[in-house]
Amino acid sequence: xxxxxxxxxxxxxxxxxxxxxxxxxxxxxxxxxxxxxxxxxxxxxxxxxxxxxxxxxxxxxxxxxxxxxxxxxxxxxxxxxxxxxxxxxxxxxxxxxxxxxxxxxxxxxxxxxxxxxxxxxxxxxxxxxxxxxxxxxxxxxxxxxxxxxxxxxxxxxxxxxxxxxxxxxxxxxxxxxxxxxxxxxxxxxxxxxxxxxxxxxxxxxxxxxxxxxxxxxxxxxxxxxxxxxxxxxxxxxxxxxxxxxxxxxxxxxxxxxxxxxxxxxxxxxxxxxxxxxxxxxxxxxxxxxxxxxxxxxxxxxxxxxxxxxxxxxxxxxxxxxxxxxxxxxxxxxxxxxxxxxxxxxxxxxxxxxxxxxxxxxxxxxxxxxxxxxxxxxxxxxxxxxxxxxxxxxxxxxxxxxxxxxxxxxxxxxxxxxxxxxxxxxxxxxxxxxxxxxxxxxxxxxxxxxxxxxxxxxxxxxxxxxxxxxxxxxxxxxxxxxxxxxxxxxxxxxxxxxxxxxxxxxxxxxxxxxxxxxxxxxxxxxxxxxxxxxxxxxxxxxxxxxxxxxxxxxxxxxxxxxxxxxxxxxxxxxxxxxxxxxxxxxxxxxxxxxxxxxxxxxxxxxxxxxxxxxxxxxxxx
Amino acid sequence: xxxxxxxxxxxxxxxxxxxxxxxxxxxxxxxxxxxxxxxxxxxxxxxxxxxxxxxxxxxxxxxxxxxxxxxxxxxxxxxxxxxxxxxxxxxxxxxxxxxxxxxxxxxxxxxxxxxxxxxxxxxxxxxxxxxxxxxxxxxxxxxxxxxxxxxxxxxxxxxxxxxxxxxxxxxxxxxxxxxxxxxxxxxxxxxxxxxxxxxxxxxxxxxxxxxxxxxxxxxxxxxxxxxxxxxxxxxxx
Numbered sequence: 001x002x003x004x005x006x007x008x009x010x011x012x013x014x015x016x017x018x019x020x021x022x023x024x025x026x027x028x029x030x031x032x033x034x035x036x037x038x039x040x041x042x043x044x045x046x047x048x049x050x051x052x053x054x055x056x057x058x059x060x061x062x063x064x065x066x067x068x069x070x071x072x073x074x075x076x077x078x079x080x081x082x083x084x085x086x087x088x089x090x091x092x093x094x095x096x097x098x099x100x101x102x103x104x105x106x107x108x109x110x111x112x113x114x115x116x117x118x119x120x121x122x123x124x125x126x127x128x129x130x131x132x133x134x135x136x137x138x139x140x141x142x143x144x145x146x147x148x149x150x151x152x153x154x155x156x157x158x159x160x161x162x163x164x165x166x167x168x169x170x171x172x173x174x175x176x177x178x179x180x181x182x183x184x185x186x187x188x189x190x191x192x193x194x195x196x197x198x199x200x201x202x203x204x205x206x207x208x209x210x211x212x213x214x215x216x217x218x219x220x221x222x223x224x225x226x227x228x229x230x231x232x233x234x235x236x237x238x239x240x241x242x243x244x245x246x247x248x249x250x251x252x253x254x255x256x257x258x259x260x261x262x263x264x265x266x267x268x269x270x271x272x273x274x275x276x277x278x279x280x281x282x283x284x285x286x287x288x289x290x291x292x293x294x295x296x297x298x299x300x301x302x303x304x305x306x307x308x309x310x311x312x313x314x315x316x317x318x319x320x321x322x323x324x325x326x327x328x329x330x331x332x333x334x335x336x337x338x339x340x341x342x343x344x345x346x347x348x349x350x351x352x353x354x355x356x357x358x359x360x361x362x363x364x365x366x367x368x369x370x371x372x373x374x375x376x377x378x379x380x381x382x383x384x385x386x387x388x389x390x391x392x393x394x395x396x397x398x399x400x401x402x403x404x405x406x407x408x409x410x411x412x413x414x415x416x417x418x419x420x421x422x423x424x425x426x427x428x429x430x431x432x433x434x435x436x437x438x439x440x441x442x443x444x445x446x447x448x449x450x451x452x453x454x455x456x457x458x459x460x461x462x463x464x465x466x467x468x469x470x471x472x473x474x475x476x477x478x479x480x481x482x483x484x485x486x487x488x489x490x491x492x493x494x495x496x497x498x499x500x501x502x503x504x505x506x507x508x509x510x511x512x513x514x515x516x517x518x519x520x521x522x523x524x525x526x527x528x529x530x531x532x533x534x535x536x537x538x539x540x541x542x543x544x545x546x547x548x549x550x551x552x553x554x555x556x557x558x559x560x561x562x563x564x565x566x567x568x569x570x571x572x573x574x575x576x577x578x579x580x581x582x583x584x585x586x587x588x589x590x591x592x593x594x595x596x597x598x599x600x601x602x603x604x605x606x607x608x609x610x611x612x613x614x615x616x617x618x619x620x
Numbered sequence: 621x622x623x624x625x626x627x628x629x630x631x632x633x634x635x636x637x638x639x640x641x642x643x644x645x646x647x648x649x650x651x652x653x654x655x656x657x658x659x660x661x662x663x664x665x666x667x668x669x670x671x672x673x674x675x676x677x678x679x680x681x682x683x684x685x686x687x688x689x690x691x692x693x694x695x696x697x698x699x700x701x702x703x704x705x706x707x708x709x710x711x712x713x714x715x716x717x718x719x720x721x722x723x724x725x726x727x728x729x730x731x732x733x734x735x736x737x738x739x740x741x742x743x744x745x746x747x748x749x750x751x752x753x754x755x756x757x758x759x760x761x762x763x764x765x766x767x768x769x770x771x772x773x774x775x776x777x778x779x780x781x782x783x784x785x786x787x788x789x790x791x792x793x794x795x796x797x798x799x800x801x802x803x804x805x806x807x808x809x810x811x812x813x814x815x816x817x818x819x820x821x822x823x824x825x826x827x828x829x830x831x832x833x834x835x836x837x838x839x840x841x842x843x844x845x846x847x848x849x850x851x852x853x854x855x856x857x
Contacts (some may be wrong), residue, residue, distance in 0.1 A: 030760070073685050073716050109649060184780070190707070242741065304767065306767070320825070321764070326663055326682070326685035326686060328687060329687070359838055403832045474768050474769045475767075475770075476767070476768060477767065477768040477769070478767050478768070479764070479766070479767045479768050479769070479770075479771035480662075480663075480664050480747075481663075481666055481710065482664060482666045482711055483666045483704070483707075483708060485745065485768060485769060485771060486711040486712075486714070486715065486769075487707075487711060488768070488769070489668045489768075489769040490714070490736050495738065506735075513703075513707065514707060516703070516704075517703065517708070519668075520679075520680045520700060520703075520707060521669055521680055521704040521705075521707070522666070523666075523682065539794040
């Protein structure tokens with residue numbers, strides 16, 4: 001492998017060809033282990049270690065290779081291994097399985113049944129990764145390369161045709177043509193607001209100024225959402241390539257990646273990627289002899305949710321406190337250090353190379369009338385196949401939750417799905433057939449957001465959910481606007497009162513009035529959407545609020561102040577199990593006698609309910 | 621000159637003016653709290669809200685920070701503005717009921733109830749003191765700490781400031797440092813002792829373009845709500 005600087009477009013094309021053929025000529029079996037943050041948390045590094053030791057012990061280095069990649073998206077199956085050339089998919093692999101995998105699967109060609117994926121419900125096993133229900137309905141045009149790339153190796157990115165979009169842009173297209181192509185593709189910002197990317201670029205291009213900046217917004221802060229992290233960990237060059245194309249189109253010569261410091265792996269990979277790209281001359285002065293200069297810096301965020309808002313992010317990069325500014329002037333006119341600045345989200349940048357490579361027409365065929373392409377969602381909560389899913393726009397919520405997500409564990413009933421992060425909304429079962437796009441979600445009272453998707457089952461209390469998100473937002477509000485700072489605090493107080501049985505019917509009216517005021521009066525996107533958790537739960541689950549207030553009961557059995565635990569006499573066998581687990585000594589009764597729970601002593605932790613094997617504990 | 625519309629009237633604004641500046645120039649009163657002509661514009665109290673844009677895509681913005689734009693459509697006293705503004709005053713009352721400035725705002729804009737639990741913090745985080753200290757006194761002795769509901773104003777590390785000259789500028793501009801008058805309702809969270817009891821026309825008729833340019837405040841052309849259906853034409857939409 002040569003790492004000499006690429007001085008011309010021909011050099012780049014040659015490099016891409018060379019790496020692609022190197023990949024095609026790979027004769028060894030390749031064990032692809034996913035080792036993103038999530039994989040590492042589930043022990044993939046230990047698996048890699050034991051696999052490598054096993055290969056070394058048997059001197060099989062020339063027959064088997066281990067590839068350490070970013071996230072494959074399938075969190076539920078982590079750590080998982082894809083074995084090439086057959087794409088055999090093993091899930092939940094433990095270090096002790098290394099010997100069996102090498103001995104049985106690679107050397108003897110046998111499939112290890114216990115490591116295969118089983119579809120929820122049917123328990124049918126599937127051999128190859130792409131045939132698994134979780135992957136079947138997905139369209140992984142952005143995340144798909146994660147499986148083929150060792151993120152710290154730029155050559156792997158070349159091998160999948162990486163940086164070919166830059167060659168195309170620099171050779172064939174003027175900046176205006178690039179912008180036109182992005183406009184035609186219908187790509188909209190993936191960070192939340194869904195502003196058409198091509199238009200944004202055009203504004204920045206048109207803005208007067210000798211110096212322009214671009215920023216990659218990687219300040220992903222939604223609870224339970226990690227789309228951007230996975231893309232940066234697994235395929236950092238994809239994001240860089242998008243940024244280089246964007247900079248060329250806009251006329252920027254400097255870029256920033258604003259990444260939260262809580263993402264150490266992503267930070268490491270993107271830093272390495274920038275260094276490698278600089279070494280090869282894909283970043284820096286006179287890129288590939290074209291005369292176009294572009295440098296990328298990294299700016300580490302301290303973890304404030306509000307810094308995902310573009311003007312607050314600019315403040316933060318400049319060294320100030322992350323507080324939003326008044327728009328207009330918009331960043332595309334007056335942004336970072338008062339220069340025209342274009343900000344796009346990680347996933348938006350990641351979509352750019354494929355639009356250039358495959359063409360805007362190809363891209364615009366995916367999706368619905370107003371939302372094109374694919375969207376990555378992080379599907380979490382009460383769902384069988386937790387993971388990152390990339391689906392075409394226009395797919396229904398039902399398909400995502402039941403076909404891709406494999407439904408709800410223990411066959412419990414679906415209650416709601418929360419989309420769009422903390423400032424999104426909760427959609428009930430009757431909205432399951434809603435096709436997902438920007439407009440339809442807003443219509444239904446939620447937002448696309450950056451792609452969080454939290455599934456809730458019958459055991460979820462919607463008032464409690466609203467309280468959870470309000471608690472997040474009152475903490476993350478920057479505190480500048482009265483409406484947002486005091487408004488979210490007061491909303492939380494009222495909802496808290498309701499969940500502890502102190503609510504009044506008049507509070508419902510106040511909640512609604514205050515929510516609308518917070519939404520109307522706040523300056524930035526955070527405040528303007530902060531009331532959504534309340535408004536959407538009030539819209540679809542009003543009766544739950546009323547039950548909390550009038551009957552002082554929590555139907556889902558979540559709000560501690562409103563529930564009681566008791567023993568169902570007919571079912572109790574007197575086995576002492578609940579008595580043993582009770583931390584507060586509230587359970588009384590002798591062996592083979594019916595037990596009872598002392599309500600005074602009970603701390604409502606639910607330990608007895610979980611421990612009981614005879615369904616003899618009742619929650620009301 | 622920028623041509624724009626305020627309450628359907630074509631007006632001209634100078635380059636660099638905010639909507640509030642233009643309204644002030646044309647004699648339209650916009651309530652403010654965190655605004656001071658000698659300090660930079662902040663936009664934190666959200667009292668100076670106006671509705672901009674064309675129906676149905678209108679939105680509320682703080683007029684003290686929003687620049688005048690060519691062709692901009694501004695409405696200063698719509699139902700939506702008034703509702704949001706009243707709620708802001710109610711929220712302010714809940715944390716700083718002891719402030720005369722805020723009690724007066726409540727009376728002036730007809731805020732007669734306060735439905736939240738009183739938290740006598742007295743500070744509404746308008747940031748006037750911080751800007752006074754930094755911009756006029758050139759001291760930068762105080763600033764915001766923390767964020768969200770934990771936000772507070774203090775010196776760095778809460779230590780005694782070495783740059784503070786104890787000029788009192790911060791107290792001079794503070795709306796909460798003006799204690800409320802000890803009238804008949806001094807103990808209640810909402811005083812309302814000087815409340816204008818006439819119904820305001822905007823509450824009754826929706827958006828009203830008053831010929832006095834004082835929509836909703838003088839009360840002269842307003843009849844009680846029951847007379848509304850009989851003589852609807854007399855207040856122009």
